[in-house]
Amino acid sequence: MLDLAYIREHPEEVKQAMASLYVEAPIDAILELDVRRRSLLTQVEQLKQQRNQVSKEIGKTLAPHARHTPAESGVARQASAGVRDAAEREAKKAEMRSVGDQIESFDAQVRETETELNDLMLTVPNLPDPSVPVGKDETENIVTRVVGEPQTAKDFGFEPKPHWDLGTALGIIDFERGVKVSGTRFYMLIGAGARLQRALISFMLDVHIGQGYLEVYPPYLVKRETLIGTGQLPKFAENQYFDQVDDLWMIPTAEVPVTNMYAGEILDGAKLPINHVAYTACFRREQMSAGRDTRGIKRGHQFDKVEMVKFCTPETSMAELAKLIDNAEEIARLLKIPYRIIQMVTGDLSFSAAVKYDIEMWAPGCNEWLEVSSCSNFKDFQARRANIKFKRNTQRGARAEYVHTLNGSGLALPRVMIAVLENYQQADGSIAVPEVLKPYMGGLEVIR
């Protein structure tokens, strides 16, 4: 969520930013609601002040012993001065009743305006960082680096096969049975296939733990407000699986529970940056892209992922993003798989990101670059939604500020599996196990 005060003070700048994202954002409607809300607040607060004051005066005119008898049964026995007081008191009460009615009506209008305003604010995407190149869509994204040599048939000395052929022949990926049990876009990993995925998970976690990330095992089902915190809701409800009875939602990424684990908290600035790594399954309906990437295990409704999440101070978040990318790259380097880094232009930024880089691994069988990681700096956008703050020190009067949040895949499993299978395939259709994975595979050298 953007800072409302910032929109109020820099409306033209915000509108331009939205234009560079190729997004229609209701900035004018927000500004109008903001004016209306503040005007209503001023009026209702005056009325409340009046009521508070007069109510206190009413209390003072009551004799101390009478204060606890609401019916004022003793009125008849009081002297004439007391009776006059009582009459005056009743007049004031009647007056305050009418003030109360006005307050009620104003409060209702304030609530209505705030709900409307908040609903609109939740649909506005993050502002892009000034460093992000302006561009319309993914075709204009920038390849910033290529690491390693993408291998082709010439290098292999034979025609490299796609993973669906390799996996099926080896009996380590079973597409038919996955579909039988769960429907389209599901598959099963069998034997060395399942073990290879498990090896990759353990390997990645160990590498990231070594880089200083604290491992977290989070829930896979979360509340609606948790998905609002990271920005998946309300805009992208159609991409989520959820249980209607309990209003619990299946996580599309570990980012959701891990970022929100500090929701509503004020963190100790001395403890920042906080680095977490989590392995989870992820669930996505992907109905928007039905028909795309239908072959193989590239895009399924369920996949595993190791994810890194960072919480840091505003002034360090860009440097932390660079570290995050390097930490994710380390996996590709250790696996000795060629990869490249892509910078997203404004038009291809995700809803919550201010800056975003993708890591793509080369897959010689499918003959394409596979997106295995997205590393994003969300700045204070998610922190504002999830209300995650920090204090720089314990000094008196220290102000709580919003943290900056970042996350990046410490790689998405199915696509790394594809890259491993296709890059390490041999002429006979067997797969050499990458050196760094052998200890995790019980010393297995070749999958055949």
Add this chain to the structure above:
RNA sequence: GGAGGGAUGGCCGAGUGGCUUAAGGCGACGGUCUUGAAAACCGUUGUAGCCCUAUGGGUUACCGGGGGUUCGAAUCCCUCUCCCUCCGCCA
């Protein structure tokens, strides 16, 4: 799923309709004293919003969330959530 008990500031903990502007304690911060420290003593203390003549002043809301009663609610009523104790069920 059933029965009972709870939720108050950074923490502990009082508070059954109006001197509550939330007592008291702890902690934290500042000061006095001291060669320095401790102790003692004095003072300060949260969050969010709005308004103004704006290094300051005013005001509203916040005692788990939401609603209600009342001139007035931490306090009374309804409801929801979460936690604790016990029972049942369960990988």
